[in-house]
Amino acid sequence: MSRSLLLVGTGLVGGSFALAARAEGLFERVLGVDASSAAIREALAHGVIDAEAPPRPEGVAGVCVAVPVAAIAEMVRYAAAVAPGVPVFDVGSVKKPVLDALEPHTPATFVPCHPIAGSERQGAAAADGAMFRGARVVLTPTEETDPEAFATVQRWWQAVGAETVTEDAAVHDDLLAVTSHVPHLLAFALTRLAADAGALGHIGGGFRDFTRIAGADADVWSQILGANAPAVSRRLDEFSERLAELANATRNDPQALRSAIAEASRVRRGLDADR
Amino acid sequence: MSRSLLLVGTGLVGGSFALAARAEGLFERVLGVDASSAAIREALAHGVIDAEAPPRPEGVAGVCVAVPVAAIAEMVRYAAAVAPGVPVFDVGSVKKPVLDALEPHTPATFVPCHPIAGSERQGAAAADGAMFRGARVVLTPTEETDPEAFATVQRWWQAVGAETVTEDAAVHDDLLAVTSHVPHLLAFALTRLAADAGALGHIGGGFRDFTRIAGADADVWSQILGANAPAVSRRLDEFSERLAELANATRNDPQALRSAIAEASRVRRGLDADR
Known part of the structure; x- marks a missing residue:
């Protein structure tokens, strides 16, 4: 069973992480989930994902939640349900409201992240495997965050070229x-x-x-x-x-x-x- | 006697015009004037000017006044005195205060101009002969502006690749x-x-x-x-x-x-x- 990244939200930032992570050998396959079937097709066409994720994806070794802020908490819960015990991280520009929305049942495997990178462009077609090289990624774990999940996600970001810092969400x-x-x-x-x-x-x-x-x-x-x-x-x-x-x-x-x-x-x- | 551009202020914008205008054959030589002798040396070193202007420059066919806004009116008066009858234009980002400062003795040969181009860089070392290609240059003549001087300056800007528009200074x-x-x-x-x-x-x-x-x-x-x-x-x-x-x-x-x-x-x- 191949070691897969589950990419929830197949847009620019998530797609860029998928490209970079696969290039670095962090995952063998990328399975995509997106509310828009056009976004799934775009991500497939540009080689950002290998396949649309089935309802019960197998072999998931990590989940990247790259959806608009208002949908992050719900998708983190979904990720923790379909891939229990697996590190889950998001890429949202706002962290505290996401953590608040998850309370009091925040999955311990969730590592809140914000890569300070991106552009005004959108969609998997613009995804760039070099996006995080030299970028800063802020991680905002809480006291409940599983240290192993945190360390793994931190290592992934560093593997794709980012500098990681840990900071309070607020x-x-x-x-x-x-x-x-x-x-x-x-x-x-x-x-x-x-x-x-x-x-x-x-x-x-x-x-x-x-x-x-x-x-x-x-x-x-x-x-x-x-x-x-x-x-x-x-x-x-x-x-x-x-x-x-x-x-x-x-x-x-x-x-x-x-x-x-x-x-x-x-x-x-x-x-x-x-x- | 060679046909010379007198460049008053040998910085980025004036230097870029000098490079472009000479490349287009509008002038054979560029004579520089600058309050800073370091700026003159920099302009000479980068081939932006051919020589520092003597006190009474000869063969001047045009004057580009490219100095900070507060000094423009004084330098326009200087230009009209050393090169009578010759078109004089400035490149300042503000036009009405310059015209007001010249009243009531505005030289008819003065054509107020603003090339909407440039960068946060400075000095002749950063001058770029392609700066005005595709850029808009706004000309703000008054009723007193000599039509021939206006037409000549407008032609110079178009020759270096700019699109010219005429507009009220205010x-x-x-x-x-x-x-x-x-x-x-x-x-x-x-x-x-x-x-x-x-x-x-x-x-x-x-x-x-x-x-x-x-x-x-x-x-x-x-x-x-x-x-x-x-x-x-x-x-x-x-x-x-x-x-x-x-x-x-x-x-x-x-x-x-x-x-x-x-x-x-x-x-x-x-x-x-x-x-």
Whole structure:
């Protein structure tokens, strides 16, 4: 009986993990589950999965749950039921609400994960086996998480080239609000303002880069933002305060404006130097 | 006597025009002027200019003023004095304040221009002769602008591959507030928030793209934002209203949030389809 990965959600991120994991020899086969039969066909056509999973898949050695946030808890329960004792992990951008939804019967084999990777593209056709190389993957186990399952999942991520860090789920959600969720809201708002202002003819590379994340999927992102609404609101308030300071400096204090820009520029250039 | 371009400000954008214009045979030589002798040496070393301009340059057939916004008016006056009757154009991101600063003695040979191109990189070393290929260049002539100078400068931009459009200076400044100046403020504010939140370890490609413009030069950008402060403030207020709506939907109205994201995503994806 072959050693299989059960991939629940055959989209971009899950598909990329499947490609990478099979290339590294972590699994011999990939069995796919998806609510959309078109997604299953796409994943089969691009060699991301070997077959659609039967109702009772056999030989499952790991389960990757790569579905939109609102469906993760239900799919984790499904995975723990069809593959008891086997490590199960998700790839969602929000962790605490998923854990809360699983309480009080969180499967010990569930290891909550968030690979900070991906793109605004979608679907198995865009899956990329190199997606996690050099990426950070945050694992947010609880006291109930089985240490063996945790160690196995951590090893899988490292095998596909990721750097793993372990963190409290709420801390993760707060930091991601800053680096991902709030920026998405800003990009959505700016894209719509530019369209309504009739300004889309006057864009260069800066606008394209800034708004690239606005091309994201509406279902996926409305669920992420809704699930992390408290942290997003808090960080958005902080952001708005800082923006108001910058706006005030723009009108009244050239030196303060220059200093603030110089500081931001120094930080941002440092990120490129780090690579 | 060779037909020369006088390049006032030997940085990224001016240097890119010089490379492109010479490659297209618009000028035989490029003479450079810069407040920084290091910038002159860099431009010479990278073949962007042929020589530093003497105090009274001869054979000048065109002047490109590519200096930070606050210095443009003074350099346009200098250009009109050393090269009387010759077309002079600038490349600034803000147009109306430059025209206001030149009133009531605006040289008729001055053609206000803004190539919507560039990058967060700086200096002649990063100059790129292909920078304007496919880029939009906005020309904002006034009633006093000499039609012949206008036609010549427009032809130069088209020769280096740009699409030219003619627009009122205040309209240009308003639209650029939306597509460039406000996004820079947002990127500056978010970069600083992420640094202060200790979140820079948790970033992916989305954050990098979104904040790329935050690596901009502090002098250049504090001047642009300061010069266009009224339009920037107005558009920033509109932006903040839309952001507040999205934030409210994030907390209270999943359907409205989903619709807003879907609309932004449709617009943004349309920009890539247009390319």
